[in-house]
Amino acid sequence: MVAPDIEVVRFASNFEYLEGEFFLHSALGKGIDSINPNLAFGGPPPIGAQKANLDHVTAKMAEEFGNQEIGQLRAVIEAAGGRGIKRPLLNLSKEVFSDIFDKAIGFKLKPRFDPYSNSINFLLAANLFPYTGLVGLVGATPLLLLPQSRKLAASLLGAESGQNAVIRTLLYQRANETVHPYNITVAEFTNRTSTLANKLANCGLKDEGIIVPRSLGAENRTESNILAADVYSRSYSRTVRELLRILYASGSESKVGAFFPKGANGLIARSFLIGSNVTKS
Template identity: 25%
Template sequence: MSDNLEAQALLPTVAELNRRRLFQRAGAGLAGVAAMSALSTGGMMLGSQSASAATITTPDIDGDIFNFALNLEYLEAEFYLRAIGQTLAGNMLVTGTGTQGTVTGGSAVPFQSAAIQQYAQRIAVDELSHVRFIRTVLGTGAVAEPTINLSTSFTVLAQAAGLITSGQTFNPFADEISFLLGASIFEDVGVTAYAGAARYITNPDYLEAAAGILAVEAYHSGSIRTLLADIGAGVAFDAISDLRGALSAQIVPGGEAEQRMLIPGNDYNFVANDSNGLAFRRTTAQVLNIVYGGGAASGYLFFPNKLNGAIA
């Protein structure tokens, strides 16, 4: 991984990662074969639930919020699917209203640990299911997948966070440790986005659906945080977390800072919550400022042509 995020390019704590870690006991067998089969056959569509039984048919606030969420789910799904060698286009889930874009970057990660590969497969299944579910809820009002940049965006963020210097690059698909750090960028954002939008959802069925997705995203976030703590990557994670907090503060100054992983005497802060023990909440503007990397100056980062839909 010559100019990727490697030992000499990272903060000292990450440079001392113990690659023998506890996952050696997982062996080479992969229990994710069934999940992969379900992905390729499209067999992971969620069952009939209250929110999927009735689609959003009018352009109301609920539809706007779900389309905002769908854009973010497109991003997460492409990240995880490409890490295991698939795409949303391959699952025929990219069309809709607005301008359908293209996705650059992303490739299958050369996983060394069977356990981390299974984590990636599991989360990929969930994100694919989220995209399919929200598109079902929105019906013909679902927005198309926008243009997504998975090629240079991570380098921009890594440099801004101080993880690498000018001229170095960060490819989250180059190895499993870089993959986990890349994944950590999305997961906490997803949780805070759903938590922040909850108060504006008017239909209780859709609120219930959003709460269900939020819970799954929170599970993902806690898992990624724990995996990074296991390999001693807390300092690198905290740099990413601090950058997210700074981008959020550009929109809404003050308030509590996003919780870092490393806290005195405990390296396992697997949940990002406030002083009341509640998940952090972000406005749509705060979320956009993170995924846009602060705005036009960064080329809108992950979404070069912005999101599709009313909230963009």
């Protein structure tokens, strides 16, 4: 794999770490280090991740998805000739999620949103992650030079798309349900978090909730929106800058925070932090 391709796929490792730690901790109460500590390349364990109070189906889904992220990490590291990035410091505390959901809703939720408290809260929080990886891979694939690099990206994209579809389907089944104790439906939560992602990324419409006006539905015929897609029902695409603006929850690829309090790792992510006081990894 040539150098530019290596850095693109290594950047994707940030998402594998983020999703893997969130899913595994939520399902099992332990993360990547409990399965293969060598994959962290000396990076610190996540902050605030914990076992969630999940029903059986959601717990098994989270466990499976977490293990899939480990497999994807191994694939990326192998493709990069064993040159993995150090696991970035991840903040998966309920405080980070509650801050993001407060921003999305537009006021402080009381009690504060806790992704680990029950299955529906977990699914609403999980909805933030595979979709971000999905649109990132759609954006990254055309940048890759070699066929084997594009094949890897396509295979990762397939898995991320599947995870995203499962999570959104489970949410759609409960779309009109009011999330206790908030007077807000599941569908409205997804609309608000999607709007926040678009605002942070500063890129226009590239994220959508699970129920939309017919003008945004497939062929302007549906209000259901289990798979977010453009006017031609193609997956949306995001740039690296847009992804980091969302995951830092700062609206800037150069201002770290939220899930990545010290920034994402790899040459691409760190290039936006040159001149900052963030320690390089």
